[in-house]
Amino acid sequence: MTQTTEAPAARLTHQPEAVAAPPARATATFAKALNAALADTMAADPGVLMFGEDVGRLGGVFRITDGLTARFGEERCFDTPLAEAGIMGMAVGMAMNGMKPVVEMQFDAFAYPAFEQIVSHVAKMPNRTKGAVRLPIVIRIPYAGGIGGVEHHCDSSEAYYAHTPGLTVLAPATVRDAYFMLREAIAFPDPVVFLEPKKLYWSKEEVDLAELRRTFEDGQAPRRIGRAVVARPGTDATLISYGPSVPTALAAAAAAEEEGRSIEVIDLRSIVPFDDETVCASVRRTGRAVVVAEAPGFASVASEIVARVQERCFHSLAAPVLRVTGFDIPYPSPKLEHFYLPSVGRILDAVDNLQWED
Amino acid sequence: MTQTTEAPAARLTHQPEAVAAPPARATATFAKALNAALADTMAADPGVLMFGEDVGRLGGVFRITDGLTARFGEERCFDTPLAEAGIMGMAVGMAMNGMKPVVEMQFDAFAYPAFEQIVSHVAKMPNRTKGAVRLPIVIRIPYAGGIGGVEHHCDSSEAYYAHTPGLTVLAPATVRDAYFMLREAIAFPDPVVFLEPKKLYWSKEEVDLAELRRTFEDGQAPRRIGRAVVARPGTDATLISYGPSVPTALAAAAAAEEEGRSIEVIDLRSIVPFDDETVCASVRRTGRAVVVAEAPGFASVASEIVARVQERCFHSLAAPVLRVTGFDIPYPSPKLEHFYLPSVGRILDAVDNLQWED
Amino acid sequence: MSTAINGGRGSMMGGASGGTPPAGAGALLPSAEPVQLVGPDGQHVHDDRYPLPDGEQLLRAYGCLVAGRRINDQANALVRQGRMAVYPSSHGQEACQVAAALVLGDEDWLFPTYRDTVAVITKGVDPLQVLTLLRGDWHGGYDPHEHRVATQATPLATQLLHAVGVAHAAKLRGESTVVLAMCGDGATSEGDFHEALNFAAVFHVPVVFFIQNNEFAISVPLKNQTVAPSLAHKAIGYGMPGERVDGNDLAALLAVLGAAVNRARDGGGPSLIEAHTYRMQAHTNADDATRYRSADDVERWVPRDPILRMRTYLRALTLLGDVGERAFADEADAIATAIRKGLNTEVEVNPAELFEYVYTEKTTQLREQAQQLREELARDAAADAASVDSASDDVEHQGKGDQR
Amino acid sequence: MSTAINGGRGSMMGGASGGTPPAGAGALLPSAEPVQLVGPDGQHVHDDRYPLPDGEQLLRAYGCLVAGRRINDQANALVRQGRMAVYPSSHGQEACQVAAALVLGDEDWLFPTYRDTVAVITKGVDPLQVLTLLRGDWHGGYDPHEHRVATQATPLATQLLHAVGVAHAAKLRGESTVVLAMCGDGATSEGDFHEALNFAAVFHVPVVFFIQNNEFAISVPLKNQTVAPSLAHKAIGYGMPGERVDGNDLAALLAVLGAAVNRARDGGGPSLIEAHTYRMQAHTNADDATRYRSADDVERWVPRDPILRMRTYLRALTLLGDVGERAFADEADAIATAIRKGLNTEVEVNPAELFEYVYTEKTTQLREQAQQLREELARDAAADAASVDSASDDVEHQGKGDQR
Numbered sequence A, B: 001m002t003q004t005t006e007a008p009a010a011r012l013t014h015q016p017e018a019v020a021a022p023p024a025r026a027t028a029t030f031a032k033a034l035n036a037a038l039a040d041t042m043a044a045d046p047g048v049l050m051f052g053e054d055v056g057r058l059g060g061v062f063r064i065t066d067g068l069t070a071r072f073g074e075e076r077c078f079d080t081p082l083a084e085a086g087i088m089g090m091a092v093g094m095a096m097n098g099m100k101p102v103v104e105m106q107f108d109a110f111a112y113p114a115f116e117q118i119v120s121h122v123a124k125m126p127n128r129t130k131g132a133v134r135l136p137i138v139i140r141i142p143y144a145g146g147i148g149g150v151e152h153h154c155d156s157s158e159a160y161y162a163h164t165p166g167l168t169v170l171a172p173a174t175v176r177d178a179y180f181m182l183r184e185a186i187a188f189p190d191p192v193v194f195l196e197p198k199k200l201y202w203s204k205e206e207v208d209l210a211e212l213r214r215t216f217e218d219g220q221a222p223r224r225i226g227r228a229v230v231a232r233p234g235t236d237a238t239l240i241s242y243g244p245s246v247p248t249a250l251a252a253a254a255a256a257e258e259e260g261r262s263i264e265v266i267d268l269r270s271i272v273p274f275d276d277e278t279v280c281a282s283v284r285r286t287g288r289a290v291v292v293a294e295a296p297g298f299a300s301v302a303s304e305i306v307a308r309v310q311e312r313c314f315h316s317l318a319a320p321v322l323r324v325t326g327f328d329i330p331y332p333s334p335k336l337e338h339f340y341l342p343s344v345g346r347i348l349d350a351v352d353n354l355q356w357e358d
Numbered sequence C, D: 001m002s003t004a005i006n007g008g009r010g011s012m013m014g015g016a017s018g019g020t021p022p023a024g025a026g027a028l029l030p031s032a033e034p035v036q037l038v039g040p041d042g043q044h045v046h047d048d049r050y051p052l053p054d055g056e057q058l059l060r061a062y063g064c065l066v067a068g069r070r071i072n073d074q075a076n077a078l079v080r081q082g083r084m085a086v087y088p089s090s091h092g093q094e095a096c097q098v099a100a101a102l103v104l105g106d107e108d109w110l111f112p113t114y115r116d117t118v119a120v121i122t123k124g125v126d127p128l129q130v131l132t133l134l135r136g137d138w139h140g141g142y143d144p145h146e147h148r149v150a151t152q153a154t155p156l157a158t159q160l161l162h163a164v165g166v167a168h169a170a171k172l173r174g175e176s177t178v179v180l181a182m183c184g185d186g187a188t189s190e191g192d193f194h195e196a197l198n199f200a201a202v203f204h205v206p207v208v209f210f211i212q213n214n215e216f217a218i219s220v221p222l223k224n225q226t227v228a229p230s231l232a233h234k235a236i237g238y239g240m241p242g243e244r245v246d247g248n249d250l251a252a253l254l255a256v257l258g259a260a261v262n263r264a265r266d267g268g269g270p271s272l273i274e275a276h277t278y279r280m281q282a283h284t285n286a287d288d289a290t291r292y293r294s295a296d297d298v299e300r301w302v303p304r305d306p307i308l309r310m311r312t313y314l315r316a317l318t319l320l321g322d323v324g325e326r327a328f329a330d331e332a333d334a335i336a337t338a339i340r341k342g343l344n345t346e347v348e349v350n351p352a353e354l355f356e357y358v359y360t361e362k363t364t365q366l367r368e369q370a371q372q373l374r375e376e377l378a379r380d381a382a383a384d385a386a387s388v389d390s391a392s393d394d395v396e397h398q399g400k401g402d403q404r
């Protein structure tokens, strides 16, 4: 079954805000920023299509496509039959034939039926044809947990995509990045797996979406694909994170400050391509690093980050690079998920274990 | 399309041997050992079934199921319609209802249509039911490259499975292990992804398959699931490898010996569960390590090994743990694959880069 | 408390004769109109192929129908009260739910979806165990083997293949088990639906595929799902018979499903039954159905309610009187009360269990991780004990989760 | 050298009238027997719905047929000589191959499988580029946009969805493009087949699904693939018409496929055509068909050869004489010679290209890896130059690959 934004589970970490209430200053939720990015792109480029399950009249179970059918018509934003391989395969054909399809996989685990299409075609078609066929497809996936969702609704599936050459894998963590990165993804000539942390959908920032649009359309938004950002500067250790774990990492850094430790937090934003430069510059400065990610740790993106950092910054490291990740178990049921998710406490424990001499 | 063993591509690294010719001493190929393991298990346990595409009369495109239908009947070894999710899903139901299905996915990339069944059910059903439903399924996957295969026939897909909690992931590298590990996998109560390196199918060892059967059935074969093995002892550095890369690692160690370096080679055999003990004991002794694996390196099993080793052996390391893996590109076409595959030269280069003071 | 609302009895339809299985290719096509035996007005409609189940059977099934509706109502109430996260109601589809379970014997398997809670309970599973999933303590709350009811499948259509496997295994062992596998109209679009029907037909295994066509897949109406003459028309493409049935007509459902089960048990192979019904409520409580359909659309289905017509029919034949009605209502109340009580009792969750069932034997890695969590929780508990202020209750723990 | 064996002309069938599209649910079912217009004896068989294509068309198509057989023969020879790794031959299926390409115009797309090399060449793609895949220099050798021919799909049935997408995009832009998508009998069992047909029907897009039922999927005979009355019977389950055609009858194929293409172009939506044919050779040269079928089985199909009957027909009508036959044979020879020459020329592969097309713009990681390989190869070359003994030829490099 499927939970939607209207009445999320009682135990949600982030309660949805009443979207209708006009705020004193311009604020927007993560969800609304994505919605605006889609609308603005569709307005600007008639080749952009949005389709998937329930994305039409309903506006998607998370309302990310709210209003798009009404505004752009059923030919541009539409529901498909219930079949993910079908959605993905049709997107491949549309992209071959001049369109820029954006598809929504309703939840992370429901992208798995499309896995063959993603791995054997979306990722490989450009290479197979020596670039004669480019596939400007964006695969939007509401992903990861922390929303009290039932089984199959909370998988962190980024490793499957990040391991697959040919895919570009993004995971925004802020409202601004949600807007800019989705627009950048749709404009990108290659297929992008766009991971939307479900638990951040209702997070809010003071941003003016109209201003973001102008910034982007004026070419003033700096590139984010392949560019990590220092989300909080610090000097003693580096937390490397992305997507749903970034706010947790920031909270941990704030808590550490109270204990007198200055922690730098890096928000990767782009998992593939990976920004070695920003990450390594930070670790070389701090000499200590912890990778924070929600997916099970084994053979994960977190493993990759640890591997890269120790390969490249070995002599700067005062301690092994540690990981705070999900356990190597299936994502737990709602009442147990808080035992699973990386928490501030667990991150601070890892930081404590970075072999401090003092 | 599909290539079979009868007349493999002209440029194969390992040419198939004429199986019919009676050898002077008892020898067997990797393929024959797998075939014998299946036959012996089916003879011993009537609940074991073997099915998939072309595994019946044809005996599988690699002949691993040769003779099983003739010997055990069409009810025990049979062809299915051409649908991998169907094969996997039916196996789940059969396992729920008391059988021990062994399924063959014809080639690595052709297991992708079954990905949802594997990740959302095979891996999760036992946990979902608190152990009330166990799934003793073996998913045999002829995997990886080095055989001059066309696109989709040479993927190294182990990371997808190794990252998925609930799966046990094995990759034998020797004829003996092929026999023992397949038998152990079928006897195992949990689902096993059994990766058969295609390029080793025609490799040969002096083994007496009847003796292996007796050893196994007498309970004399030591457990291999979760147990790595030191394939070649050494003192200066450790090569950590599995499946198709083990022979390459061994060849590199042999070449290094000529240059005066003593290299230990570990054959993991079991990717999940991972044998930290054997691996870390070796690296703590040698102080240097290179991980060798054929899959693209990013977010791979190799990444995991690097991450674990540096987490656990940090203070024993004289140099960063390095990786020799496939590039982060789709598996190349036959005439280009030798540029992609980890080679002795590349491994020795990596060993050279382990910051030797001498 | 006996939780099986059919009292744990075996198949009501066992041995009852149903329609004769048709022979020949054309005969694989469904009838032009869905089979109906009792119309919305409560009158018997004659059908050559399907005799009306006898009054005794119908009466018993009617009791299950009343209980089924009560379970839906109670579950909805519990969601409103915050005791369950979400409930996909089968309100309006209870005739399908009840019939699917009642045509099966104890030796038969049921493969339900998330929406088929009432069917699962009718087959004998303890309601409280069923609702574990929705309460959020674990992914599945019952042992599938106990009543031969698979876990309620979320990934659409995947369970149909498991059903084929269970039937195939039974057939290989020469058992007489039949498997009834349920799915929705939306799920028929998935590749797994196709593969399941084809495998079942090729291996000629005893599976009855039962589609509850309730006209919606969340917000997507049937016309966006298929333009086939009917979903039952898909059957011929696999070489199995397809049949359509009024999904709000308990009598027709018992007859048609019963015949299909008998046919399967007698070695006649699989079949596909499409029930025409309607999802009267939102997809789940979290859904806002007003965004995609009007109250009028829903209103049209009210007179076709499955309980209403069966009640009219049974009362007209005086098989059902006030006393009987009261008895059924009391039975339903008892189940509802048990559910309410059970769900209002807080259940302890044990984090150690997270690592317990991933493998039969814990891997070294999971042993380490379990140990890590144990230590962390012990540290937290010690810290909590030390500081009166920072006592962490459960909600805190989850809501912020971030307190060290 | 002109490589298009139909001389790069547009659709032969453009505007030719075909069978009238049937209306109503029952009319979605295929005819009881496959449509046949010219029997194995070379005689015209009358069919009310499908007029015989005119002699001029048939003659031209016959020339393509002769060329198609020659291409299969030549490719098989090249595999035996070790110039190609493997070739999945369409020997015996050339009428399907040729018809699939000839019914399409330049604006139309063809979606072929690995076995459809002859169709690809007939649609206009340079044979040498087509055979790149099988020679092993790259995964695909031609630009799909040039002749509107997709890459030859290996993962079964996946391409059918791409075909739907291409058609959908064309329809949204109001173009008159039709897409013809091919697959085998085995591929119909895959979930993607189901999803593609359903999507095409729901979105009412101009796709003709063309199944070459050659009775085998590698070693698996049709009866293990389906027990449906025919594969074309699957069409009604999606609400599209299904049709069966003699797959060795070039005339019937041109008529039936032509009608389906016209229907699609005129907004009539998708359809499913099943051609009954036979895979006369092994699955590929690497396969040993004697393990699963007898020479007798194959022998039975020899008299039904598509070339034989069309030749008899055309010669009887004196549309084809010795001069014409010689001209066709010469054309076919020229193509075969070009292929042979091309494949006997060693092609340089450039390892730098490995990193070139994965992304439009190389990632930092790929730039690093490309650099690494460049350095490694430079070192190897230097080492080779230094040591006369260790000169690595290509085979060495791959065969052992392990020399430093």
Ligand SMILES: Cc1ncc(C[n+]2csc(CCOP(=O)(O)OP(=O)(O)O)c2C)c(N)n1
Residues within 6 Å of the ligand: A001, A002, A053, A082, A106, A110, A113, C115, C154, C155, C156, C183, C184, C185, C186, C187, C188, C214, C216, C217, C218, C279, C283
């Ligand atoms: C593979 C997969 N994709 C998407 C979903 C999300 N989802 C849950 S229920 C649903 C609609 C199902 O409709 P239908 O099959 O008609 O059943 P109903 O809910 O009407 O009973 C969707 C899209 C899912 N559970 N599984």
Ligand SMILES: Cc1ncc(C[n+]2csc(CCOP(=O)(O)OP(=O)(O)O)c2C)c(N)n1
Residues within 6 Å of the ligand: B001, B002, B053, B082, B106, B110, B113, D115, D154, D155, D156, D183, D184, D185, D186, D187, D188, D214, D216, D217, D218, D279, D283
């Ligand atoms: C998804 C997938 N599974 C398995 C294969 C391996 N395979 C290649 S061809 C083939 C048989 C296909 O049979 P059919 O569709 O009848 O086409 P034909 O070869 O007869 O032309 C198989 C099983 C594949 N290519 N793709």
Ligand SMILES: [Mg+2]
Residues within 6 Å of the ligand: C184, C185, C186, C212, C213, C214, C215, C216, C217, C218
């Ligand atoms: Mg529905």
Ligand SMILES: [Mg+2]
Residues within 6 Å of the ligand: D184, D185, D186, D212, D213, D214, D215, D216, D217, D218
């Ligand atoms: Mg075939």
